[in-house]
Amino acid sequence: MKSEEIKHYFRQQIKKLHPDKGGSKEEFLSFLKWYKQVSENLEKKKKIDIVSSWPLKGNYFFGILELTVEEIALGKNKKFQVPGEEFICPDCKGTGKNQKGKIEMCGFCKGSGVVKIIDNRKNIPTYFNCSYCKGSGTLFTQTCEKCKGKGKIKLVKEIYISIPYGLKNGDILFLPKEETNSFYDLYLEISVLPHPYFDLNNNNLIYKCRVPFWEIILKKEILIHTLEGVEWIPSSFFTKGTPILIKGRGPFLENGNRGDLLIDFQIYIPEEIPLEAKKLISQAVELINLSKKTCKI
Ligand SMILES: [Zn+2]
Ligand SMILES: [Zn+2]
Known part of the structure; x- marks a missing residue:
């Protein structure tokens, strides 16, 4: 039923079912509940825009949303992961190496922690803390497990998308950040997964x-x-x-x-x-x- 038809049907039925007109109270309440659900669903479906392209510049996230034929046909809710906040890995302090793992001698300073640089004109050596090992003379060799060696951690945010009806392969959904409560506006291209039958x-x-x-x-x-x-x-x-x-x-x-x-x-x-x-x-x-x-x- 279309939304106008639903409204019309609701107005008709509610007159008949009203307890003042002799209708049963339970039936009246369950009908009200049904209408609330249906109208809420219709409202939700309206929110997502289908666009033909996405901007070249701007702060947004573009992704592929893979959907099964059933998810499209029934307009189900779909979980989707979007990138969230990024911060320095607390375990390795941004180095990407396991701070409690194996150690090796720093090859750059040969384990001394100090690098000597001689100025040719004055012939006076200057000493610096080795920038590779930060003066410690040793290096951690194992990758930090928490950040997988990246030194940074990107939080992932899960959102639920109420799939609009009538989607086709290649359609692009536009979800403004206010609606999904995420860092970016989302542009999601629909990819319909092949189905056996x-x-x-x-x-x-x-x-x-x-x-x-x-x-x-x-x-x-x-x-x-x-x-x-x-x-x-x-x-x-x-x-x-x-x-x-x-x-x-x-x-x-x-x-x-x-x-x-x-x-x-x-x-x-x-x-x-x-x-x-x-x-x-x-x-x-x-x-x-x-x-x-x-x-x-
Ligand atoms: Zn780390
Ligand atoms: Zn060093």
Whole structure:
């Protein structure tokens, strides 16, 4: 339902259900709760803008948001990690080396901690603290585990994105920093992960499957996958050509409606059929033809 339709439906129902008009109080309250949830969801969905490009300059974060077909179709909530604050690693004090690990002699000052530089004109040596080992004569050789040798730690912030309906591969979501409470504005490009049997096409969900020919003949119902899980549909649907259209069971769309589910099936016939099986099949064909003839007379 579209948001206007929902509002209209709400106004109609609330008059009927109101306890003053003789309605039950529980029903009235549960209806109010339903409306609150639905309208909150609609509001949330509206917040995220889809843009066609991102700026060349500015303080923002650009990332790829990988989504499954189901996440797009159902507009689920998605966890995403964005870079947060950066600070100097407290364990290694920014050096990137384990301060309690193995030590080696500093090769630059040969362990003395001092570097002698002779000024040629005056021929007077000047002494400096070795800048490599900071005068200690030794160096830590193991990488700091906390910062993985970087000397800095970047905090990661987790945000939850309410996936807007009707997304396509390559769409870019724009989330201002105020909304996600992070350091940067976010530009996230949508990348749809390949799915073993689902695909999105325009406003529909395509379900690709192979059905063995004997299942169509022998079974009353065939098991299929939908966005809501697995379910059985009559095998007679598979005798009328592909695709099978199941209305309103596709992805949720921007306008609040749902697209269709299209079952793009292939009838599976094994490449090699044993001779004995072929004989039985031809017997079956004879019987089928016989029954057809009898029916016609
Ligand atoms: Zn460190
Ligand atoms: Zn040194």
